[in-house]
Amino acid sequence: MSTHYQALIIGSGQAGTPLASSFAKAGYKTALVERSHIAGCCVNEGCTPTKTLIASGRVAYLARRGRDYGIHTGGEEGKEEGKSKGNKILVDMKKVRQRKREIVNSFRGGSEKRLEGAGVEVLIGEASFVDEKTVKVKMNDGSEKMVTSDRVLINTGERPAPPRLTGIETLDPKIVLDSTSIQELDEVPEHLVVVGGGYVGVEFAQLMRRLGAKVTVLQRGKQLLPREDPEIAQCLLDILKEDGLEVLLQTQASRIEPVNAGFTLTYTSLPSNEPKQLTGSHILFASGRIPNTESLNLPAACIKTNANGYITSNEFLETPAPNVYVMGDAKGPPAFTHISYDDFRILEKNLITHPTSDLSSKASTKNRLVPYVVYTDPQLGHIGLRESEARGLPLYKNHPERIKIAKMPMSYVARALETDESRGMMKAVVDAETGLILGFTCLGLEGGEVIAVVQMAMLGGVRWEVLQSAVWAHPSLAESLNNIWGFLE
Numbered sequence: 001m002s003t004h005y006q007a008l009i010i011g012s013g014q015a016g017t018p019l020a021s022s023f024a025k026a027g028y029k030t031a032l033v034e035r036s037h038i039a040g041c042c043v044n045e046g047c048t049p050t051k052t053l054i055a056s057g058r059v060a061y062l063a064r065r066g067r068d069y070g071i072h073t074g075g076e077e078g079k080e081e082g083k084s085k086g087n088k089i090l091v092d093m094k095k096v097r098q099r100k101r102e103i104v105n106s107f108r109g110g111s112e113k114r115l116e117g118a119g120v121e122v123l124i125g126e127a128s129f130v131d132e133k134t135v136k137v138k139m140n141d142g143s144e145k146m147v148t149s150d151r152v153l154i155n156t157g158e159r160p161a162p163p164r165l166t167g168i169e170t171l172d173p174k175i176v177l178d179s180t181s182i183q184e185l186d187e188v189p190e191h192l193v194v195v196g197g198g199y200v201g202v203e204f205a206q207l208m209r210r211l212g213a214k215v216t217v218l219q220r221g222k223q224l225l226p227r228e229d230p231e232i233a234q235c236l237l238d239i240l241k242e243d244g245l246e247v248l249l250q251t252q253a254s255r256i257e258p259v260n261a262g263f264t265l266t267y268t269s270l271p272s273n274e275p276k277q278l279t280g281s282h283i284l285f286a287s288g289r290i291p292n293t294e295s296l297n298l299p300a301a302c303i304k305t306n307a308n309g310y311i312t313s314n315e316f317l318e319t320p321a322p323n324v325y326v327m328g329d330a331k332g333p334p335a336f337t338h339i340s341y342d343d344f345r346i347l348e349k350n351l352i353t354h355p356t357s358d359l360s361s362k363a364s365t366k367n368r369l370v371p372y373v374v375y376t377d378p379q380l381g382h383i384g385l386r387e388s389e390a391r392g393l394p395l396y397k398n399h400p401e402r403i404k405i406a407k408m409p410m411s412y413v414a415r416a417l418e419t420d421e422s423r424g425m426m427k428a429v430v431d432a433e434t435g436l437i438l439g440f441t442c443l444g445l446e447g448g449e450v451i452a453v454v455q456m457a458m459l460g461g462v463r464w465e466v467l468q469s470a471v472w473a474h475p476s477l478a479e480s481l482n483n484i485w486g487f488l489e
């Protein structure tokens, strides 16, 4: 016996959860299958908990730096080379974790209530295809359900790539961490070794340093955050080093073995490539994420994946199987909550609010302007094209003179100086002929908010000269948009 639905969503991610509610509110009989917890990675182990923890890290940082502002907490951490190491602070990791748990629970509870209020039937279990309209759900209570649906929407996300390092299985599993388990620590690691210098790696590395750990980052590539323009990555590296992190670039871990409560790790770094060793108490694998697609039995529904396991689809998020769609991280990068949420908007419009067979009127993923923010401190916000990407486009390959670049240190921004948080830089990429802004990066105080101002200009086709001559409130961070264009060359 199977139950029939008009819409079946697999995975309670950032697209599937609101889309299930939209279908149900529009009168479709709707089910959502989720094998773990409602609201997916972002709310449970991604954006929400990490940014909550990072807020605690920032308080620790500012409290320690209080003396720079004339604020003393009552004790001093000590001196290094005659210079104060700052205020003495005490980190209560259990409280830090509790604050994180409460915010996650409240966000997840909100999602659960919205689904219930909309009338979505939630099936807690793991889904796999039997054919393109039929899905088997292995319920978490051990039972099995067969469901059929007029349309199936996949939003199963990704998970951390498993650790791959000779000897890792000999370590106490409690000290081998991924981006989920590190958030449940109730003590600050003594010496955290982070494998991978991408988004996850740099955010956790700085956070743990601020909470009091010694931190070493091993990054395989020549720079942190490999997709960034090199001077941005270098600027972030300088900031992290200033914060006391050790960062080893062009470095590969080759072997690990347990020693006392921790481990000895053997690694090689270019150019010497000679084996070296370091010891640590905990190791975080932050070397990428892999899609949750293999347990879906996709071949049964003739749904294709690429070599990395991501589901292939067109710009309308349609898979080759009729009436089967894919949203969010499961379809491949960029893997951001706001992209998954935009996938929701696309399908809500095309399937519920404005269905049409006219391809030109359909919502699509084409020409999406993609912002992102890496929540280091200062934040690294970016919108549009990076310089290297712009220069790679055929138009600019033929006319490189049309690209103009402006770079400005954050130490030229009054607001950043007044708050004594002037580390970082801004970079703009413009088309000199049209005056349009192609891309903008702000590695600086509230960089994520500053890029949103430029994003508005880009969305509205506003030329850089308009920002240059606009009246911005003083002293705001946006005021820097008067000045950066003076550096265009």
Ligand SMILES: Cc1cc2nc3c(=O)[nH]c(=O)nc-3n(C[C@H](O)[C@H](O)[C@H](O)COP(=O)(O)OP(=O)(O)OC[C@H]3O[C@@H](n4cnc5c(N)ncnc54)[C@H](O)[C@@H]3O)c2cc1C
Residues within 6 Å of the ligand: 010, 011, 012, 013, 014, 015, 016, 033, 034, 035, 036, 037, 038, 039, 040, 041, 042, 043, 045, 046, 047, 048, 050, 051, 125, 126, 127, 128, 155, 156, 157, 158, 179, 200, 292, 295, 296, 327, 328, 329, 330, 335, 336, 337, 338, 340, 375
């Ligand atoms: C540490 C960390 C920090 C991050 N920080 C940010 C950030 O600051 N900003 C940002 O934009 N992005 C961030 N991301 C990325 C962001 O979390 C994801 O891009 C976002 O959650 C979108 O995911 P999704 O909608 O594809 O699905 P997800 O949110 O991953 O949800 C997928 C759901 O599907 C379920 N599922 C999987 N397979 C099955 C199955 N067979 N049957 C039933 N259910 C299944 C899973 O249990 C999961 O609940 C972060 C990620 C991590 C790991």
Ligand SMILES: NC(=O)c1ccc[n+]([C@@H]2O[C@H](COP(=O)([O-])OP(=O)(O)OC[C@H]3O[C@@H](n4cnc5c(N)ncnc54)[C@H](O)[C@@H]3O)[C@@H](O)[C@H]2O)c1
Residues within 6 Å of the ligand: 195, 196, 197, 198, 199, 200, 201, 203, 218, 219, 220, 221, 224, 225, 226, 251, 252, 253, 286, 287, 288, 289, 334, 335, 336, 372, 373, 374, 375
């Ligand atoms: N603030 C945000 O928006 C945010 C935060 C966290 C994660 N995310 C999303 O999650 C995705 C995954 O993040 P991630 O950091 O896990 O992956 P990533 O792919 O962004 O970075 C992984 C890094 O690890 C390095 N690496 C891989 N194997 C290695 C090895 N054996 N030794 C040393 N270095 C190695 C790679 O060179 C790369 O720099 C991101 O791309 C992003 O889309 C977003």
